[in-house]
Amino acid sequence: MKKKVISMVLSGMMIMSLAACGETAADTTAPAAEETPKAETATETPATETPAAETADAAAAAFDPATAGDVTVGFGWWGNQVRDEVTKAACDHFTELYPNVTFNLNSQAWNDYWAQMTSFSSSDTLPDLMQQDYAYFEQWVEAGDLLDLTPYVESGALDLSKIPESIVDTGKSASDGHIYAICAGMNAPALSYNKTLTDELGITVPDNMTWDQFAEISKQIYDAKGIGVVWHNFNSENPIAYFARGKGHNALFEADGVTVSEEEMTEFYTRLQNAVAEGWLFDTDKFASVDTATIPQSPLVYGSDPSVRSWCSFNFSNQYMAFCDAAKADGIELGITTWPEDNGAQANYLKPSQFFSITTDTQNPDLAVAILNYLINDVDANTLLRAERGVPANSEVAAAIADTVSQTDYTYPIIVDYLDMVSKNSTAIFPPLPGYAGTVNTDVIEGITSRALSKNPSDTPADLAKAFVEGANKVAADY
Numbered sequence: 125m126k127k128k129v130i131s132m133v134l135s136g137m138m139i140m141s142l143a144a145c146g147e148t149a150a151d152t153t154a155p156a157a158e159e160t161p162k163a164e165t166a167t168e169t170p171a172t173e174t175p176a177a178e179t180a181d182a183a184a185a186a187f188d189p190a191t192a193g194d195v196t197v198g199f200g201w202w203g204n205q206v207r208d209e210v211t212k213a214a215c216d217h218f219t220e221l222y223p224n225v226t227f228n229l230n231s232q233a234w235n236d237y238w239a240q241m242t243s244f245s246s247s248d249t250l251p252d253l254m255q256q257d258y259a260y261f262e263q264w265v266e267a268g269d270l271l272d273l274t275p276y277v278e279s280g281a282l283d284l285s286k287i288p289e290s291i292v293d294t295g296k297s298a299s300d301g302h303i304y305a306i307c308a309g310m311n312a313p314a315l316s317y318n319k320t321l322t323d324e325l326g327i328t329v330p331d332n333m334t335w336d337q338f339a340e341i342s343k344q345i346y347d348a349k350g351i352g353v354v355w356h357n358f359n360s361e362n363p364i365a366y367f368a369r370g371k372g373h374n375a376l377f378e379a380d381g382v383t384v385s386e387e388e389m390t391e392f393y394t395r396l397q398n399a400v401a402e403g404w405l406f407d408t409d410k411f412a413s414v415d416t417a418t419i420p421q422s423p424l425v426y427g428s429d430p431s432v433r434s435w436c437s438f439n440f441s442n443q444y445m446a447f448c449d450a451a452k453a454d455g456i457e458l459g460i461t462t463w464p465e466d467n468g469a470q471a472n473y474l475k476p477s478q479f480f481s482i483t484t485d486t487q488n489p490d491l492a493v494a495i496l497n498y499l500i501n502d503v504d505a506n507t508l509l510r511a512e513r514g515v516p517a518n519s520e521v522a523a524a525i526a527d528t529v530s531q532t533d534y535t536y537p538i539i540v541d542y543l544d545m546v547s548k549n550s551t552a553i554f555p556p557l558p559g560y561a562g563t564v565n566t567d568v569i570e571g572i573t574s575r576a577l578s579k580n581p582s583d584t585p586a587d588l589a590k591a592f593v594e595g596a597n598k599v600a601a602d603y
Contacts, residue, residue, distance in 0.1 A: 186281035187494050189221075195224065195226075196226050196228050197225060197252045197491065198228045199211075199251055200240075200250075201254070201478075202231070202232055206445060206512055207231070211231070214506075225495075234417075235417075245267070249485060252483065252488060252491075252495075253492055254483055255308070255478050256305050258556060259361075260562065261481065262556040262558075264304075270482070271482040273302075281490070281497065282493050282496060283497060284303075284500075286518040286519055286521070287306075294307060294553070298555070298556070306479055308476065308517075309478070309517065310477065310514045310515045311441040311442040311474075311514040311543070312440065312472060312546040314440055314441040315437070315464070316436065316447045316460055317424075317458065318435050318436070319458055320455070321351070331461050331549075334464060334465070339402075339404075350431055352403070352405060352410075352431075352433075352434060353406065353434050354423050354424075354434040354438075355573075359566050359570035360569065361376055363463075364376055364569070367388075367392050368384045369472075369473070369551070369554070370467040374552065374554050375554035377557055381597035381600040381601070384593065386586070386593050390588075392585075397577075400578075400579065406577070408577045414432050422434075422447070422450065423437075424436065425456065426450070441539050441543060442513055444458070444539055460538065469550060472546055473546075473551060473552070474543065474546060475553050476514075477513050480499060500517070500518055500521075503521055507528050510532065510533050511525065514539075558600070563599050564599050568592060569596075
């Protein structure tokens, strides 16, 4: 039996935007794998260049799902109502093609998802396919939970020939160079904002705005309407990593600790404390009074009083569609731009919104691979998925679905244009986070962020910076 120990530190999570990617932002705190012996993988085949299969249909022919017998396939993801609907539609279409294959679909909010998957991991009952996160899939590889997909790519059963090599590489484990995760869609950090409000006030929100520009716009809106700003998740490395990249560091985390200095982090926490003092950034108590865990209740799109509304939301581009759907109830038009940072082109990046992986608990790996190939390469499947997880990584599929998806989802061409802009104003993404990063999020960042956003802070920015750098480095040293 494979040894799987995933340390969950998700209690008390306050989620504003799922990075990546789900209910609100995607790429936030996820489970951290404890150090365990590497589980035996499905194969020891050396990593090689991904061969180009002639077509997706030819690749799928390596295993005919019709020969699998009557079988139910488990599929788990975190998400929102829109993602649930489109994923079910794509799975229903597969069942129409292969009536012998049905699905047990399991959708959860971000924090509930990881807690449940960890419980399933402990009992060797993970679903056949699971959604994974860029920052944390390495930890699940270390724990032995994800199937090595390299042999299936080499055989042509899983066709990655239309996906850029740089994107394929994001699903490779640093431990052995093998492929364990396939990009489900491309996205980038994005600031969704109430364009109806900014237009009313005659405010133009620029791309690649600096922090001072963002602060000035936020003050104008707060003074005019009493509407403030909800900060990122309290327990997420995302805003600090973005800040660090703006300072010239490719990544926030290295193997032995963080890259930022106390001096740099003093500037970061000074920003937050000044914003709270000026009134426009939600303080800790005010943050606790609103629901930031789901998009329909996000202060960007929900709330009867200006004091509980936010004029913007820090999230990722693949969530823009769900936010726009939720904003319709109030007749709000949303805009999209980059997160504010003084060197935005240095800070910004393109990334997989999330991955699809196959777990080592599957009893039908060949069938699971065929379904994964369908999700990645089938035009009908991706038309039904509506690019909700991000623009498809398969370039031919992305082009093929553009007209159809745009007819039902006006946000698709907006996101394509946004990602094109980001691609020209960004640098290479950071490597997957080391295993200790999840513990830093919950044991260090969450508490310090709460202190930084206190209405009556007892810590100076320098105090907070010192606590962050020393705390994060100690976690790394003890990992």
